[in-house]
Amino acid sequence: MRLSRRSARVLATAGTLILLLSGCARMLDGTPVSIFADPFRVGGLQAVDGPTGLRPDAPPPDREVKGTDGGRIDQLAAQSVSDLEAFWTTTYPNTFDGDFKPASSLLSWDPGQRKGTFCRNRTFLLINAAYCYLDNTIGWDRRLLLPALRNAYGDMAITMVLAHEYGHAIARTAGITKRRQTPTLVAEQQADCLAGVYLRWVAHGDSPRFTLSTGDGLNGVLAAMLALRDPLLNPGETVGNNEHGSAFERISAFQFGFTEGADSCRSIDAKEIEQRRGELPIQLQQNETGEVPVSEDSVRVVVEAMNILFTPAKPPQLSFDAATASCTDARPSRPASYCPATNTITVDLPGLQTMGTPSKDAKLATLSGDNTAYSVLVSRYMQAVQIEHGGLVLDNAAAALRTACLTGVATTKLSQGVTTSNGGTIALTAGDLDEAVAGLLTNGLAAGDINGESVPAGFSRIDAYRTGVLGDFDRCLQRFP
Template identity: 35%
Template sequence: MKHTGGRGTRRALLAIGVAVTTLTASCANEVEGELRSEGDIAGLPITHFESGLKASAPQPQLNVENLTQSEEDRLAVASIADVSEFWQEQFPNHFNAEFQPVSKLMSYDPNTDNFEVCGATVEEVAMNAFYCPSEDLVAWDRGILLPLLRERFGPMAVVTVLGHEFGHAVQYRLGEQSGIDEQTPTIVKEQQADCFTGAYFRWIAEGHSEYFEVSTSEGLNQVLASLFFIRDAPGHSAAADGAHGTAFDRTYAFQLGFENDATKCAAIDLADIESRITERPFSPNDTNEGDLSINADTLGLLQMSLDDSFSEAGVPSPQIVAEGGSCPNGAATPPVSYCQDTNTVTVDMTALAELGQPIDREAELTGQEGGGLGDFAAFAEVVSRYVQGIQVGLGIPVDNANAGLRTACLVGAWTAAIDQEGALLRPSPGDLDEAIAELLLPRSLIAADINGHPAVNGFARIGALRQGYFNGSGACSSEYP
């Protein structure tokens, strides 16, 4: 985030409906953050099982150059066979043409191989998987990229990456139907490919795949985490050649395909993307690449920003206090808790500051632990508890199935509302990605109810944040009543 130095603008935010329901104050100590399992995921039931290659999966009959018996190649070839079956079925249904198989498949290991792939050495395409239009080729790095993805995020991360690359092959087969040509900006191609991947995963989740099964809880979380991992760095421009989008942009496109179908993906164009893209360069006053320290001064700015944003709610503003993050007479959800009896948001400053440390991208890319989740992840946890207090003041239940998602939605609405000239605090490039990193944690507080119970699924949590960001606080009550 950035402190603009301004005095703030009075832009009332809250427009959520008031439920005539009496709240019962919590009286427990620190909770374990059990997941709430009510609801569905884009119309599908919430499921829990180990996602990956089915024991009954057939042996793919594909010609792959430089293939090995490694687990990565086994997953990759099954992914290619599976996504090919998806497009052989879906392409005629949606685009009135037969799907032509990709001409060439290749596996490579930058650690040991020494040859060229699509005009580049394998060393130059390390940590990559790609579609090469000139050769109608899909290739993947089995030596560095796929092992890292599988170890960090599970087998469905490999399926995600190769499903995405097949999305590019689909674009070239669609031609004018996808609006893609040599002049099309990279970001359009990438958003379409992410969307096509979402449509493919919907097909898997519905049980149509011979090769894979994916749960709508932990399995989809693996997918979204891998999209988060392969994101552009904060400050990158969406107009740059090679831009793939922020994690927020990439998960948006994936969810669009999952919730709709491939025709929606092919309709993505530059005008659509420019109306919603969050990837942008840093502005001159984005000091420290948009990372503020988490301390008493910045929490004071956050207090003023929130009070300003929710000024027309007509209820007493919760006060942010550095009192350890626990509630003596209520549920504790450290590092931040909303204490209903005192109408305070109590913070463990040390733990919150640790969470707010910048993401260590180098450690992330090498599979190591390090850094925090960024300043916005920390601020958003505080905002989530603050809006709990606003909802309590309005008589809106904050301990039911929708409370966590409504809260994440309000965090998104606040983020969009302060993204304006003159705002005391403004989001910086990459801030929404920091929120997504927090939302994908098992114990996410941004999408948790007053007792710290988060919504069960990262897909639903990110969708709620997105709903508020794009559609405002009014959507939070209509979507999560």
């Protein structure tokens, strides 16, 4: 968030998570298909926890890896590519013109060793996984990048990375990506989309090698994608040179493919991404960190901004007395709760401050920041708006996703900034959407019902939030009546 006053700007430093990895959501017209709005389904699949990773009875890999040390990382990578090729061998001709063309070779390297090349580049200090357009090869760093991802998010993080890299190969063969014409940003999100197509096949139970639960398993895949987002752009930095996309954008593209199939990946181009971005900020402004420390004053400013944006007849009251707060028709959902009986939002300020503290781990920690907290606060305000709308049930799973959706609507409304009564302005900044997505994935509170209960799949929470970011109030009520 950005909070400016007449005489001063309230800022705080933020930790930025950067990973060296190269590598949607759109408005859906009409009435949504019921299986995609079902709170207990993920793109039509039942949302369940369960086994995730390499099957104990998986067949041996079909592909050899050059330069391998024979270790677990390379074994998982070889199995992943073998599985991807089994999938695309069947799926490619049913979706695209022509024949499927497998990767020419696979290469593993240790970035600590001075010898070795990949795609005409030295592999010494190359901490990466990539697809090479020059010779249709796929390579990866087996010592640093893939082990770090696996340790943080499990075996399927490796499969996800290679599904993305193989997505580049598929997009090139199909003519979706044209090497010298397609911007990097577009090519990367096309590959994210195609990775989603494959991983749905795994989640459906069709892979002979891997399993992926639609609950915690898919959450791990999405968390890895959070880690692989672009760092925030500072003033003076150029947008678009080697841009891959924010976590919000990349997870959106992945969800395109997972939910809608390979045909949806064709529609990702520069125009589509520009339309999807709209007025959402992608670059920090001068003297801006994007972080507003959570305080009683900042909470009051956010609530006042919501009053201005939504003009309720009876604006909710704000209380910071969480210790003695009681409510006759809802359970508390700290650090922010809404009570319909009293029309009061109660904030546990220390808890909200903890939630809004930027992550300082520069490795693979889940992203967090001020909007992780403010999105929860806004979600409680949007419950008050739903009460005033009338006729809406607020204590079930559909209500949880409706709240996430409306929180997305409110987030987009902040992109232009809101001037409050003291002359200050509060506005969305670059990185805020990613911080909200991180919270939706880890704690789910911004996608909670009136009692703080959420749905099991982070995928569904993020999908609902994205629907609101890219839609409007009526769209949320249509999808989650």
